Amino acid sequence: MQTLNDTYEEELRKMLVDKNNECSALRKHIELLEKAVAEEQEQKYRLLVENADIKKELHKYKSDTA
Secondary structure (H helix, E strand, O other): HHHHHHHHHHHHHHHHHHHHHHHHHHHHHHHHHHHHHHHHHHHHHHHHHHHHHHHHHHHHHHHHOO
């Protein structure tokens, strides 16, 4: 009976290792996604600032030429 129990424990150990590996891979994937989202947000912010600066310049130009 001991060998059946050992076999079952070994099977559970392998399942645990597989799930641990899967969890690690998912954590790495989440980290990459978080970095990508942060970079995208930073780019959007910079473009909004640049757009606001261009609008100010355009408004100033229109005021100067009027």
